[in-house]
Amino acid sequence: xxxxxxxxxxxxxxxxxxxxxxxxxxxxxxxxxxxxxxxxxxxxxxxxxxxxxxxxxxxxxxxxxxxxxxxxxxxxxxxxxxxxxxxxxxxxxxxxxxxxxxxxxxxxxxxxxxxxxxxxxxxxxxxxxxxxxxxxxxxxxxxxxxxxxxxxxxxxxxxxxxxxxxxxxxxxxxxxxxxxxxxxxxxxxxxxxxxxxxxxxxxxxxxxxxxxxxxxxxxxxxxxxxxxxxxxxxxxxxxxxxxxxxxxxxxxxxxxxxxxxxxxxxxxxxxxxxxxxxxxxxxxxxxxxxxxxxxxxxxxxxxxxxxxxxxxxxxxxxxxxxxxxxxxxxxxxxxxxxxxxxxxxxxxxxxxxxxxxxxxx
Amino acid sequence: xxxxxxxxxxxxxxxxxxxxxxxxxxxxxxxxxxxxxxxxxxxxxxxxxxxxxxxxxxxxxxxxxxxxxxxxxxxxxxxxxxxxxxxxxxxxxxxxxxxxxxxxxxxxxxxxxxxxxxxxxxxxxxxxxxxxxxxxxxxxxxxxxxxxxxxxxxxxxxxxxxxxxxxxxxxxxxxxxxxxxxxxxxxxxxxxx
Numbered sequence: 010x011x012x013x014x015x016x017x018x019x020x021x022x023x024x025x026x027x028x029x030x031x032x033x034x035x036x037x038x039x040x041x042x043x044x045x046x047x048x049x050x051x052x053x054x055x056x057x058x059x060x061x062x063x064x065x066x067x068x069x070x071x072x073x074x075x076x077x078x079x080x081x082x083x084x085x086x087x088x089x090x091x092x093x094x095x096x097x098x099x100x101x102x103x104x105x106x107x108x109x110x111x112x113x114x115x116x117x118x119x120x121x122x123x124x125x126x127x128x129x130x131x132x133x134x135x136x137x138x139x140x141x142x143x144x145x146x147x148x149x150x151x152x153x154x155x156x157x158x159x160x161x162x163x164x165x166x167x168x169x170x171x172x173x174x175x176x177x178x179x180x181x182x183x184x185x186x187x188x189x190x191x192x193x194x195x196x197x198x199x200x201x202x203x204x205x206x207x208x209x210x211x212x213x214x215x216x217x218x219x220x221x222x223x224x225x226x227x228x229x230x231x232x233x234x235x236x237x238x239x240x241x242x243x244x245x246x247x248x249x250x251x252x253x254x255x256x257x258x259x260x261x262x263x264x265x266x267x268x269x270x271x272x273x274x275x276x277x278x279x280x281x282x283x284x285x286x287x288x289x290x291x292x293x294x295x296x297x298x299x300x301x302x303x304x305x306x307x308x309x310x311x312x313x314x315x316x317x318x319x320x321x322x323x324x325x326x327x328x329x330x331x332x333x334x335x336x337x338x339x340x341x342x343x344x345x346x347x348x349x350x351x352x353x354x355x356x357x358x359x360x361x362x363x364x365x366x367x368x369x370x
Numbered sequence: 371x372x373x374x375x376x377x378x379x380x381x382x383x384x385x386x387x388x389x390x391x392x393x394x395x396x397x398x399x400x401x402x403x404x405x406x407x408x409x410x411x412x413x414x415x416x417x418x419x420x421x422x423x424x425x426x427x428x429x430x431x432x433x434x435x436x437x438x439x440x441x442x443x444x445x446x447x448x449x450x451x452x453x454x455x456x457x458x459x460x461x462x463x464x465x466x467x468x469x470x471x472x473x474x475x476x477x478x479x480x481x482x483x484x485x486x487x488x489x490x491x492x493x494x495x496x497x498x499x500x501x502x503x504x505x506x507x508x509x510x511x512x513x514x515x516x517x518x519x520x521x522x523x524x525x526x527x528x529x530x531x532x533x534x535x536x537x538x539x540x541x542x543x544x545x546x547x548x549x550x551x552x553x554x555x556x557x558x559x560x561x562x563x
Contacts (some may be wrong), residue, residue: 013544021521052551053518058434058492059499062518065388065430069423072394077401077419190391193380201376203383219386349475367391 012042016049028359045120090168107259131260133368165367169250169288170218172360174338175228177220180320181364182302183209186216194220195363204364207332210323213273213315214302217336218364232344232356234291235317240264240275248301249354250288251363258354259285261310265360268302268313275299281312287364290314295345375399378444385426386433390536396426400445404452413456421459425452428489442479450479454486502554510546517543 018024020033026318032184036043041243166189170181179194186192186206195201220228240263247260261279268274277290281304290299299314327333376384376395384392401422408418425448432438440447503511509531516522518531524536524543531541 011544013538013547017517052554054519055495055499056514056550059496059503060515061388062427062430062496063500065393065427066423068390068393069397069426072397073392073419073423076394076397191389193376193383196511199377201380201383203380203387203389209514367395 012045013049015128016046016051020050023216031084054341061171091323116363118248126354142150162193165365167251167366168284168286168360168364170364171287171289171297171335172228172231172362173217175230175355176287176335177228178207178336179218179220179362179364180188180289180300181216181218182300183211183216185286185364186218186366187365192218192366193365193367195365197358201365208327208336213319215300215320215323231290231338231360233295233297233360234319235338237321239266239316239318240292240298244298245293246277246279246290246298247350248281248285248288248290249280249357249361250285250301251361252284254363256358256361256363263310269305271313271317273319274313275316277310277312277314278310280310285312289357289361290317291353291357295348295357296343378440381444382433382441383523385430388430392424397422400448403445405494407449407453408456411456411460412513413460416508417456421452421456422448424455427493428455431489431492432485433511441481446479447485450482451486453478458486460479481530498554502550505553506546510549513539513543514546514550524545 015032019029020026022029027047036046139346166185168182168185170179173180174177187209189206192204192206194203194204202220204220206216207219208217209215242263242265244263245260246263247258249256249258251257259280263275264278265276266272268276275290275298277302279290281288281301285301286303288301289297290301292298296317297315298316300320302313302315304313305311324333324336327336345356349358376392381392381396385396404413404422404425405418406419409415413421428451429448442450503514506514513527513531516527517524524531524539527543528534528536528539531539531542533542
């Protein structure tokens, strides 16, 4: 085998762990081999950086033309011809890869229950936020010399999400992150991390987010467990969420074991507001029994939460074993059982996050 | 109700992975001041656009490093970097060394000069790579791009280019890469002598 093939296999992680180990040992003992490898790696890095930069330039051009462009000044920068030729192909390759990923992780039939997502009396609880008009005008003021301005509006959504485990996975409501351009998860110290949507289920209206591995985020073990059976009517429940910029506590009871005639949901009497979407619902012992989904806008004080046992069932049906293992909760037992409420909240709070969704235009 | 705007760190994170929505909002938020600066200092819209995009590339280059720390507001960073770039171009064009003081706004980022020159050094290599790839011709151009940039597997490449198997594709990739390196390094020697 030629060294370069070996280098590429190693760089692109196309060799097994044993061979990788042998490879690394050889790097330590064979100085000539090591030099060859370093040279090759530097060259490949330059090639990759070049590719990424061309891609970025092309994006910048597109955005410029869409946002500020006038028909007359489209000048072809000779440096951009490479991407113009190959960019589309790279884009196609990227989408093929993306579709493949989605295909492997998209689930799944999850039973015959129904969430009436289009029922007009049910309001999803994400906070729709539109940039203030004055901000737009401030920006537009700066570019009044350019004709054909595009709209500067960008609608954004905020809500709540919570840690599924200590691997960087989070649960939230699908209706919040649906059709988003980017999703950020913000912790109590207002550090934001870029998150990817790795799994969605439209029927339960849930989404699982993942924070990229290379981010600086550190994840604590979650102190709670997920209840695998149904809770009872009349049980006292509580939630933490972000109806405002800061975390808010709310409590109430389980009003019905069916939410809007749907057996996958609880009807709850907990004061909830836009921004609570995607938040956790706990029983008195601190078990997660549901995920806050929506409220009935025509009957104040009535909310709906997706039952945790339905969520657990859904996760157990994932066919991708690696993902399934990664999603497994780290907590074998509920550490909140014998604590009073304020102690429970102190433990839970670091695991509840403000989810910021950017939907672009 | 609070208005959602991304923090500087969110912009940096988004730019690091070249996120479309984030790049768009960077453009919308930070371009107008840079544009004003260029237009008010004898530049055209096209030049303003190029200066801004170059500034984004400078930032993009630096945020790829894991130890990147933004030591001033992003607004200040981009504006100061853009100012350096435009000053250099003005100097080349007309020998002007100074911007019209009346139009200089915002705090200055002291390290901007260095950020720009670090990038320019790297950019020389990137430009050379661009020229070398341009001279390579097909099918090598596409094949190397597919493998090293789009990260297609050898099987996919073999199928796409009609090679009988992945090994043949691998041989072809090897030859193409050798050619690219030859062009690249010859070019380099030519330039430095």
